[in-house]
Amino acid sequence: MATIDVEKTETAEEAKANEVLILDMLDRFLRTEVKPYVHALEAADEYPHEIVEKMKDMGLFGCLIAQEYGGLGLSTSTYAKIVDRISAVWMSVSGIINSHLIMAMTVQRNGTAEQKSTYLPRMATGELRGGIGLTEPDCGTDLQAIRTVARREGDEYVVNGSKTWITNSLHGNVLALLVKTDPKAEPRHKGMTLLLVEKGPGFEVSRKLEKLGYKGIDTCELTFTDFRVPVSQVIGGEEGRGLKQILGGLELGRINVAARGVGLAQAALDESVSYSQQRKTFGKPICEHQAIALKLGEMATRVQAARLLTEAAAVAYDRGERCDMEAGMAKYFATEAALENSIEAMRIHGAYGYSKEFNVERLYRDAPLLCIGEGTNEMQRIIIAKNLIARNPV
Template sequence: MKHPYLTEEHSIFRLALRKFLQKEAYPYYEEWENNRMVPRSFWEKMGNQGFLCPDIEEEYGGSGVDWGFSVIINEELERVGSGLIGIGLHNDIVVPYISEYGTDEQKKKWLPLCARGKMITAIAMTEPGTGSDLAAIKTTALSEGDHYIVNGQKTFITNGIHGDLVIVAVKTDPHSKPPHKGVSLLAIERNTPGFSRGRKLDKIGLHCQDTAELIFEDCKVPKENLIGEEGSGFHYLMNKLQQERLIVAIAAQTASEEMFSLTMEYVKSRQAFGRSVSQFQNTQFKLAEMATDIEMGRAFLDGLIAEHMHGKDVVTKVSMAKYKLTEMARHIATECMQLHGGYGYMEEYPIARRYRDIPVASIYAGTNEIMKVIIAKNLGL
């Protein structure tokens, strides 16, 4: 299916990216999974080829292209494996905070390194005791001269081990009423005194994605590392969550398409009772149901991406897509594993990894329950 927001130039870019990934990612992905880490060298190769931060301005090392190129990058990385989600987070979730809210000095200092893969970014919102309720974070950043003194902990941080620059949600005014007005964003660099990594977290899936705890103990951060205005952090986070959730929806849709393709190939080749499994009516009905869900999901998603690229406020639709497409992917993962039979439970078959990787998409970037709250609220309920 041709995406309505893509041109011939996008198609050429996709072919170049696929060729790159066939050489630099697919042959090594299982090794990365076993090592529980994507090597920094891969990030640098991505940067050298122009596959990082393509939409930032040329003066900062990007290509200044439209967001359709980022959509392609996210889709093609997901086809390799869900563990590469950290690259999409870097390109389309973290770096935009700098490019939109950062000062000229911050952009000149950090963006060229981000585009080359020399600086890997992360965003730290979630805390051990605080998930969806961002206004309730406990990490503080108290003013002391020309620095902030940061104390607190963050957890479930994507790119947490590799991260060289972390955008951290902090309370610069812990006593603010309402609480969200006390939230600010600080960019904290690797090797800042008082900043350390906790555990590299052992997850059910996304094994090659380096998810970690971050610890701040009297961490001394220069005030010039403040992103935007003090007290505006919650507002910035809400503005950027539309694109973050859209990235998750794109990954879920792409994963569903990949799982369906894998399963179609398998049921046609697998023999049972003297004929291929694809010839049984139950198999055909299951595949027909999945194909229908996937086509409808793609149509809705493509329209949504086009609206987002035109700068429209599509928070309600993005919440719908994030909720519905991640639920669809979970359902398809289960059905596809079942159609693989016993082999679907074997790690040597890609569907087993997909089955492990998919469930967290319903949780991160705002749980699907929060998506329903947003939808209901925007319906006027």
């Protein structure tokens, strides 16, 4: 398996040429190492161990990590294109690197010098692989309501609580864990801290969650019972900054989910364009019937609009700008596009779209998650509106 090797580029032309090489290599990998195995792995809800090992060899677990720490140092724009292409083949694979990179970039942006030098090189190779521990059974969007508590005892924290819907928690080995170090703090966010934790006594994977779609990737419930974490594992070395640190990571997460939406919407379109030229009714391919042509036109437009919104958000993120509005727009539109295109693809395929023998059925099951994950689309619209008002005061 070839390894992606990225040199520092000085010009936009060199960066673009480098991106083309990376995406071409990725396409070959997806075509030969992923696509032939998706159907069987997805049907069995089996973790793709061999695919993950090859992704490690390619450097994909370090694609956003800076080169000084052994990563590829790619732009968010290039990363979004990588996620787009992976998701068009099998969305679950993109999730394996996404949660991991949110964790890694939180360390890169906020960690101490020692935390960066200790953890980022191992995260870049995939030796350390994991995600973020935020959601709890009674707490999703309202992160300030979390109940997992880390009580300090000398040079350690003792963590008690539970998390749910945590990606990469069964086969991964490290998490950025959001906890309450001061449950009585007002405002609540001042008592929240982010810990970088590795598995150990008191850290239990309670169960793997069974899902409608998004199969093959481990999504689990976690229980922490007197789980001890060294004080040195506070990301950034200072208590009370956890919520702010992780919210910055969620901007990247929403760009990733938007890119997944683009990929899935593109896959639904590609399947429909191909099938509509092969399937004939009343003596002609169904693509020549106006009802089908209208659907294809709408689907193609959704894909292109979603891709442009996602690119705009990624570029803003790369510039270091606050981009929760742009990321929210991209996430909202692209994921709705994926959902709508998956439904239209099923309608175009008719009964075959309802069969597990065709990819369309999987796309139809995977798409709804995108409208829920990384902040519901209802929440995205509220974020967009609040930013709109804040940026345009009267």
